[in-house]
Structures are given as C-alpha cells and as structure tokens.
Amino acid sequence: MTATEHSTDITVESHPVESHPVGSHRVDGRDARWRAHREERRAQLTEDAIRAIRQHGAQVGMDEIAAVAGTSKTVIYRHLGDRLGMYLAVCASVDRLILANFGAALQTSGATHRVRTNNPQAVVVAAIDSYLALVEHDPEVYRFVTRPPQVDVPRDADPVIGLSATIAHRLTELLAVDLRETGRDETFAPILAHGLVGLVRESADRWMTDPDRAPRSVIVAQLAEFAAIGLNGLLHHHEGESQ
Incomplete structure (x- = not known):
C-alpha cells in the first residue's frame, strides 16, 4: 500500500499570553x-x-x-x-508533530469516528506510517526523545509514556465504537489500543538499529497486515456467529 505523506518539519509554537477575566488583577x-x-x-x-x-x-x-x-x-x-527542561521542551515539540500527523492520517483513511469505516488495515497503515515517518526523517531527534537524560522523571510526567497514552486514547475511542456495535465488550478497547501502540514503538526502535533496514513502506505494510489480521478477526467474528 502507498504510505501517506506527512509533515516532518518540527515547528515550535510559542504559547499566547493568557487573558484575564474582568475584575481580576490586570x-x-x-x-x-x-x-x-x-x-x-x-x-x-x-x-x-x-x-x-x-x-x-x-x-x-x-x-x-x-x-x-x-x-x-x-x-x-x-x-x-537544566538538561531535563530542554529535553521536555524538545519532546513537547515532537509530540505536537506526531499527534498532528496522526490526526491527519486518520482523516485521510476516513477513520475519524470508527475503525470499520473502511478496511481496518487502511486505518492501521495510517497510524503506523504517521509514526514511522518522523522516525525515518529525524532519526537522531527520535533517539533523543526516546532516551531521556539520566535523571528521575516521574512516570506521570514522562513525555514518551504521555505520547503513547494520547495516541492509544484516540485509538481506544475508535475501537470502542466498533466493539460495541459488533456486540463485543468495549472495555477491552484500551488494552487493544495500547497493544498496537506498543507494537509500533518497539518495532520502530528495532527498525532504527538495523543497518540494513527495509524501506519504511515495507515495514508499515508488514506491521499493518499483522495487526489488521487480529482486528478483522475480532471485529467480524461476532458477526459470523450471528449469521
């Protein structure tokens, strides 16, 4: 399948000055x-x-x-x-880019509300390719983000965990709709979503360490096919039972 084009230019946005309500200190x-x-x-x-x-x-x-x-x-x-503060600032910029590309990929695949709108594999391709596009374009930035400085970072403040949780939350919303509509228990949606995110992250790490790594399009297609087999079976199994 043809990989979706994504923006890989990291742009850091300054945050606007907050307005103050009437009656507050100006x-x-x-x-x-x-x-x-x-x-x-x-x-x-x-x-x-x-x-x-x-x-x-x-x-x-x-x-x-x-x-x-x-x-x-x-x-x-x-x-x-300090170095931790600089690391967190860089992570925030990278996070915004990945999330923007991820949202755009879902729009392109037609999966803004559910996975089964099109072929589940198309949705998985969009999600995986949006992540691997940045990994391929900015490998050193990716390594920097996924290897925090040697300081203690609270788990709830870890930007890598936070990004994974954000993407998984978006996938959870999509999967929950389909699980519910096919008579499945939607409470399993978060587990499935986090499993998919973990699959992509670990695969990306391994892919980047391989000096003879395959092209991104090949990795995306293989991972998507692997994941889509499970999704197809899960989302359509109940329908087959009811026929």
Missing part, C-alpha cells in the same frame, strides 16, 4: 510583553536545540546547543532550565 503591559518575549525566546531556543540534535546526534551536549543557538549556556538554562 497585568501591566510591560509584563505581558516580557512574558510573550520569554515564550518566543523559549520556542526559538527549542528549535535551536532540535537543529543541534540533527547536527551532532542524540548525545548532543549543552555547549553544542549553545553554539548552534549563538548564545551562552546561561541563557539556555534561564529559558529552558
């Missing part, structure tokens, strides 16, 4: 401008960090990031915090 205009400036500076430094990762690899150092940014480590620490 932020001085200079404070608002300074806050906006800090957000813009943080976004720019995050982009610089991503460029440095691409140039120097996943083991990039803060000195190399500062050199690419044309500033000092002190400035980076001021806006992004």
